[in-house]
Amino acid sequence: MKKLLISMMVLALAVACKKEAGKPVPSEIDTVTRVKPLDSAAVAKEKALKEGALKKTNDEVLQALKAKDYKTFASFIHPEKGINFSMYAFVDPKSDKHFSKEDFEKYQPTKTLFTWGAQDGSGDPYKATINDYLRKWVFSGDFTASQYSFNTFLGRGNSLNNLEEIYPKSDFTENYIKGTEKNSEMDWKTLRFVFEEFQGKYYLIAVVNDQWTI
Template sequence: MKKLLVTLSVLGLAVVACKKEAGKPVPNEIDSIAQLKEDSAGTVQNKADKEAALKKANDEILQALKNKDYKTFISWIHPEKGIRFSMYAFVDLKGDKHFSKADFEKFQPTKTLFTWGAKDGSGDPYKTTINDYLQKWVFSGDFTASQYSVNKFIAGGNSLNNLKESYPAASFTENYIKGSEKNSEMDWKTLRLVFEEFQGKYYLIAVVNDQWTI
């Protein structure tokens, strides 16, 4: 009988102890929760670092274009993938003008004419030098004072925008200049810079212009 009472007492204490601990995570659960919090904080930090790096790259490239500092611009071109230029929102991976970094550096100072695409409306081929294309087409407005976004489109016209499908592993920045009231804001323009990471740094793999098309 005494043994039975002792046993019941021990069981009772165990039940009370369990009730007191109810709702408290066990050590393994605590470790898991802590790890989840760390992982979440790390993800947020990594995203912030990535966006900061892209903003820095974007601003330096725009300033280089504004200053016609093509040596700095060339330094941002992807060492292995080179760079592609799209005149409008639709990216033609086979037809749009593409340079290796070495070829771009070689031809940039020259008067060599390249065909960059076809002009909207007329369909006429747009032939000009690298410098002329950068000055008159790519940097057709002061994009250093434009509205900025990362991996998000601000503006769009009636031209198909297939940037994300064309560069699924890339990140991009958008620099948008609002159109004028005089032209019912139809003369807006935007410049998208497409980046991929290589050996710990973001490099430029594409430059995509966009504007209202007919």
């Protein structure tokens, strides 16, 4: 009886192994095909919503600058990272002026002078209050009537543009004013905003001006 029981167990094990051996071995291709493909329509919709939100924020920032409403402008500054200001296309985090949101709001109403960088050509330091810098340098033209682009450079001058290297994971908008024929279109200027999302809202982390340099 004991021998019969052992024989039956061995036979059952053999049959099970045979069935298992007959099953097809899943290949890497099979595994890949089982993964649900990305919904292209959903991706396109998400991208469109993002671009729309950034375009809206871009325009609101421009309107605040045009109206010299710097309190509203301050509301767009990243709550944790603050904001950097670059006078030209080359971004240098070590020397560019940086403010936390709190410091910007503290000094914006005052007459405190800050050094924002060195002027192209002369190399002289550019000193101004926050209000004067925003009025005379940042919003040096009516950028509300400029040409808009998203993550694309329109103004291309003779200075190094390293924005994408310094902010590789951020989105940026550009507001470009074309140069005049009188000056062989070399008097163009552009204003770029770099954004990062924080708690479901896009905030400014950098303001970068660009123009033809000597």
